[in-house]
Amino acid sequence: MHRKIVEVIVRLVLPTCCKMIERETITVSLKEGDTVETLLTMLGAKYGISWLGEGTGVIFVNQKKAGLETPLNRGDEVLLVHPIGGG
Amino acid sequence: MKGGYVGKLLFVDLTTSSIREEELSFDLAKNFIGGYGIGAKFLFDMMKPGVDPLGPENVIGFVTGPLTGSGAYMGGRYMVVCKSPVYGGWNDANAGGYFGPELKKAGYDGVFVTGAAAKPVYLWINDGNVEIRDASKLWGKDAKEVLDALIEQTGEPKLRAAVIGPAGEHLSLMAAVINDGHRAAARGGSGAVMGSKKLKAVVVRGTGEIRVADRQRLSELNKAIREAIANPPDNVFGQYVRGFANLGTGSTTTPSVLSGDAPVKNWGGIGIEDFGVERAKKVGNQSFNENYFVKKYACAFCPLACGAIYRVDGGKWPLGITERPEYETAAAFGPNCLNDDVEAILKCNELCNRFGLDTISVGATIAWVMECYEKGLLGPEELDGIEAVWGNAEAIVALTEKIANNEGCGKILALGSQAAAQKWGKGYEYLQTAMGIEVAMHDPRLNPGWARVYQYDPTPGRHVKGGAASVPLNIPDRGKVDVAMASNFEILSSAGLCQFSMFAFPKGAIKELLEAVTGEGFSEEELFTAGVRIFTMRHSFNVREGLKRADYTISPRVTGKPPLPQGPTAGVTVDNEKLGNEFYATLGWDINTGIPGKDTLERLGGMANVIATLYGG
Numbered sequence: 197m198h199r200k201i202v203e204v205i206v207r208l209v210l211p212t213c214c215k216m217i218e219r220e221t222i223t224v225s226l227k228e229g230d231t232v233e234t235l236l237t238m239l240g241a242k243y244g245i246s247w248l249g250e251g252t253g254v255i256f257v258n259q260k261k262a263g264l265e266t267p268l269n270r271g272d273e274v275l276l277v278h279p280i281g282g283g
Numbered sequence: 284m285k286g287g288y289v290g291k292l293l294f295v296d297l298t299t300s301s302i303r304e305e306e307l308s309f310d311l312a313k314n315f316i317g318g319y320g321i322g323a324k325f326l327f328d329m330m331k332p333g334v335d336p337l338g339p340e341n342v343i344g345f346v347t348g349p350l351t352g353s354g355a356y357m358g359g360r361y362m363v364v365c366k367s368p369v370y371g372g373w374n375d376a377n378a379g380g381y382f383g384p385e386l387k388k389a390g391y392d393g394v395f396v397t398g399a400a401a402k403p404v405y406l407w408i409n410d411g412n413v414e415i416r417d418a419s420k421l422w423g424k425d426a427k428e429v430l431d432a433l434i435e436q437t438g439e440p441k442l443r444a445a446v447i448g449p450a451g452e453h454l455s456l457m458a459a460v461i462n463d464g465h466r467a468a469a470r471g472g473s474g475a476v477m478g479s480k481k482l483k484a485v486v487v488r489g490t491g492e493i494r495v496a497d498r499q500r501l502s503e504l505n506k507a508i509r510e511a512i513a514n515p516p517d518n519v520f521g522q523y524v525r526g527f528a529n530l531g532t533g534s535t536t537t538p539s540v541l542s543g544d545a546p547v548k549n550w551g552g553i554g555i556e557d558f559g560v561e562r563a564k565k566v567g568n569q570s571f572n573e574n575y576f577v578k579k580y581a582c583a584f585c586p587l588a589c590g591a592i593y594r595v596d597g598g599k600w601p602l603g604i605t606e607r608p609e610y611e612t613a614a615a616f617g618p619n620c621l622n623d624d625v626e627a628i629l630k631c632n633e634l635c636n637r638f639g640l641d642t643i644s645v646g647a648t649i650a651w652v653m654e655c656y657e658k659g660l661l662g663p664e665e666l667d668g669i670e671a672v673w674g675n676a677e678a679i680v681a682l683t684e685k686i687a688n689n690e691g692c693g694k695i696l697a698l699g700s701q702a703a704a705q706k707w708g709k710g711y712e713y714l715q716t717a718m719g720i721e722v723a724m725h726d727p728r729l730n731p732g733w734a735r736v737y738q739y740d741p742t743p744g745r746h747v748k749g750g751a752a753s754v755p756l757n758i759p760d761r762g763k764v765d766v767a768m769a770s771n772f773e774i775l776s777s778a779g780l781c782q783f784s785m786f787a788f789p790k791g792a793i794k795e796l797l798e799a800v801t802g803e804g805f806s807e808e809e810l811f812t813a814g815v816r817i818f819t820m821r822h823s824f825n826v827r828e829g830l831k832r833a834d835y836t837i838s839p840r841v842t843g844k845p846p847l848p849q850g851p852t853a854g855v856t857v858d859n860e861k862l863g864n865e866f867y868a869t870l871g872w873d874i875n876t877g878i879p880g881k882d883t884l885e886r887l888g889g890m891a892n893v894i895a896t897l898y899g900g
């Protein structure tokens with residue numbers, strides 16, 4: 197089945213500038229019907245960030261808590277919050 | 284032992300002005316390592332149960348570990364131990380900076396002070412010479428000013444001192460012990476215990492050498508640690524190292540608020556909804572570091588350097604030179620009060636450091652006031668006209684000033700939120716405390732293991748007591764994991780290390796450092812047992828005070844009773860009874876009373892006095 201390309205905006209809330217991702221906000225192209233899990237796998241592989249794939253971070257889509265299975269649509273804003281807890 | 288320990292402890296009675304030394308025995312060092320361990324052992328042996336924590340019979344100790352000042356990286360800690368005036372049980376707290384290493388160079392592994400002086404005094408320990416000196420002229424000075432005054436009085440510019448500010452003098456139950464002007468052994472009211480003894484400061488200066496059994500091995504280990512810190516792995520531990528090295532503990536404030544780790548609105552709010560992304564970013568170090576940054580600050584022998592010196596010149600609260608607030612401070616005065624005014628947080632941090640106050644308890648007490656204000660339980664009449672509306676930065680600073688100066692409503696609030704609720708006879712339902720002390724700024728509804736640490740550690744409500752805080756609840760052998768982590772924290776702290784060594788050090792480094800420095804072999808098993816022994820000794824102090832498991836209480840909201848309706852931790856209630864049961868059972872303690880079994884104590888070894896006290900004979 198042919199799936200349309202959709203673009204989602206990903207914002208990372210990290211404890212500090214993550215080594216692999218210079219910019220805090222990135223735009224990612226996904227296929228229609230892709231989920232948060234697809235996005236995480238993609239980012240994990242592309243930037244080599246192990247925590248992204250662990251499912252331990254907190255994920256919001258359009259400011260609502262989301263899970264790995266949440267589908268992503270054009271223009272969605274995904275907020276990935278690092279699982280770290282302060283010092 | 285061949286190194287690490289000085290081998291001497293100092294005992295001072297301020298009532299009789301008597302001073303004596305005791306040798307630190309090999310067995311004691313091996314069984315209890317240092318810091319919390321040696322502190323708990325001595326306080327258990329020296330004190331009777333039931334004494335007034337603010338009376339002369341309480342003993343306060345300042346105890347280092349074998350790695351303190353040895354040159355081992357991150358080995359700069361000392362620990363303050365006493366009976367807590369907040370909850371009437373065991374209290375300990377630790378601090379970095381430069382006091383611990385200097386105490387050892389001055390000739391002692393630890394100092395224990397009992398009795399009470401008739402007028403203000405300080406203890407002057409100068410290369411093995413010990414004097415009790417008049418501190419009348421120092422009384423009333425803040426924790427920074429007093430250092431200059433001490434230098435002038437002693438003529439010794441290189442001294443280090445553990446001091447109290449005016450809060451300790453006023454017997455505020457939130458009073459901290461402060462060294463180097465801003466490093467705090469903050470929690471549990473140790474500052475009030477010093478104040479009750481009229482002990483303004485323990486002042487040290489030494490030129491002695493701290494022996495190291497195998498210097499070559501120590502420098503190899505240090506090199507490996509430095510390399511591990513310079514090239515952190517790309518996992519969560521590595522993120523901590525990178526984040527703390529760049530921006531300090533507050534590098535995590537923004538993600539903590541959004542993930543649900545940082546409590547919001549006195550634990551009743553939801554970070555992403557009630558505070559929001561932009562405000563969460565505003566209070567995170569990443570956003571304001573460059574505005575105020577002057578230079579980095581590191582404790583003794585620390586290549587990580589998570590601290591920083593700031594300068595605030597303009598704005599509503601110009602401070603000049605100050606320090607970067609820690610995560611706990613930013614969370615307590617920030618999102619927990621719905622406050623995003625960074626300069627107000629910096630101001631409160633400075634006030635707490637100078638007056639000698641625990642930032643967690645002060646911030647949490649103000650959050651409690653704000654909720655009581657919102658609910659109409661407290662108003663401007665009780666609060667000297669202060670409008671304690673959520674997020675009102677001026678009100679937060681004004682309340683902190685009242686507490687610091689012990690005036691008006693600050694006299695009541697300086698005793699902490701629980702005592703204030705009792706005094707005013709209201710607001711109990713909004714307290715966020717464990718056994719009466721304000722809980723630290725990590726939410727068990729996100730990482731349930733915090734609930735076990737907050738409720739069942741012998742020092743309740745702390746964020747520095749390890750435990751399997753972030754390990755999932757439903758793993759097999761959860762109790763074992765929790766005990767292993769608790770033991771680990773006892774060992775690294777008692778050894779004199781900063782707790783951030785936990786994720787900054789290569790695996791096995793703590794054991795190897797101990798061996799290189801002391802020249803003594805420690806098996807993994809021995810160290811694990813020593814950690815459990817220390818934990819059990821701290822707990823046994825509470826058992827002897829009559830504290831049963833049922834006395835270890837925690838406010839319901841902290842464990843999700845009722846759960847939050849929305850947000851990342853929606854619906855979560857932590858089954859802390861179960862966590863406690865598994866933890867106690869793994870330790871071999873009675874799960875109903877919390878009393879350690881006799882056979883458990885016998886197996887641990889080194890607990891003869893505890894066995895005699897709890898079981899007779």
Ligand code: SF4
Nearest residue numbers: 379582585588589781
């Ligand atoms: S990591 Fe931070 S708190 Fe720990 S020793 Fe280093 S500077 Fe001090």
